[in-house]
Amino acid sequence: MSIAFLYAGQGSQHPGMGADLYETYPQFRAVLDGADLDFDVKEVSFQDSQGVLNETRYTQPCMVAFAVGVTQILNHEGIRPDYVAGLSLGEYSALQAAGVFNPQQAISLVAFRGKVMAEAAKGVPCGMTAVLGLDREKLEQACEQASALGVVCIANYNCPGQLVIGGHQEAVDEAARLAKEMGARRCMPLKVSGPFHTPLLKPAGDALAEKFKGETFGEMQVPVLFNCLGREKGPDDTIPALLERQVQSSVYMEDTIRRLAELGVDTIVEIGPGKVLSGFVRKTTPEIKTYAVETVADVQALVQALK
Missing domain, CATH: 3.40.366.10 (Malonyl-Coenzyme A Acyl Carrier Protein, domain 2)
Known part of the structure; x- marks a missing residue:
């Protein structure tokens, strides 16, 4: 064992x-x-x-x-x-x-x-969103496209089909929108106090x-x-x-x-x-x-x- x-x-x-x-x-x-x-x-x-x-x-x-x-x-x-x-x-x-x-x-x-x-x-307009049902390569593309609006990246590679993005709120929202267009099953904003691991x-x-x-x-x-x-x-x-x-x-x-x-x-x-x-x-x-x-x-x- x-x-x-x-x-x-x-x-x-x-x-x-x-x-x-x-x-x-x-x-x-x-x-x-x-x-x-x-x-x-x-x-x-x-x-x-x-x-x-x-x-x-x-x-x-x-x-x-x-x-x-x-x-x-x-x-x-x-x-x-x-x-x-x-x-x-x-x-x-x-x-x-x-x-x-x-x-x-x-x-x-x-x-x-x-x-x-x-x-x-403190004072940073930020957020984190869980993205379900999308592979990491597609989500990385979504973050890259949304980064024109601010910092956004994959903060957590948890397990297959469960990823978390974080960064500036506007960029996170845009990346989530793009993720849904790419086939994400669900995007859930998380109640967190900061853009951790970004x-x-x-x-x-x-x-x-x-x-x-x-x-x-x-x-x-x-x-x-x-x-x-x-x-x-x-x-x-x-x-x-x-x-x-x-x-x-x-x-x-x-x-x-x-x-x-x-x-x-x-x-x-x-x-x-x-x-x-x-x-x-x-x-x-x-x-x-x-x-x-x-x-x-x-x-x-x-x-x-x-x-």
Whole structure:
């Protein structure tokens, strides 16, 4: 058996996530209790009484705290990955699982990342739209034609027939219109706070590059597949440069999943609220078995299945 851990990205968060894990597992409790942030990660994750969980600067550290906590539980149970990857902010959880970041470092870095992403998007008339039922080559053509109106590109290559475009609102709307003419089944505007994974996030990439100069990066103990590559890093790639690039360029999740299959992975454990990535895996490489871990019951079922 060859196992990959795949970490969820922003969008699947919800109040109450991790509450039962916190009550049950000391490994999970230690991660959340140790989170040194300017807000209470437990209150926002469990109750969200102020209604801020969906704001990027809160979402990102809460999601990574959850993911890191689950990783600690699984490691304690003797379940360790052969490969790791994550969608967008999930890449930081993957790097933590691989030994590049310690748990609190991963949480504090994504807290910073969330803030600079929100700042980069402030005041920019922008949007993101999911495009269903169109192949990537045609959508790339639509974006190229619409780019006369502003920045627009494919931000997420999720799985066959499911892509996301982002950029300036006018250009995104035009690309979606062209996509429908080219045969897209559906174009759905997404409720997001910024044009993530597009060149409009370059200020966030620049801020991250500066931040990383003061960070210590550990040696990678497990191979990580990177968003902006869709594969493992090459000999000339550095992790800080890849993370700087990641925030402002496309996420190649479909390519990542296909690469995991090439590497012989037969089991993927999705870590994070929801089962979005498991859905991508089923549509891309249905031969790979998937498990999604969000609750105590999920942990117990996974331990039973893998042992």
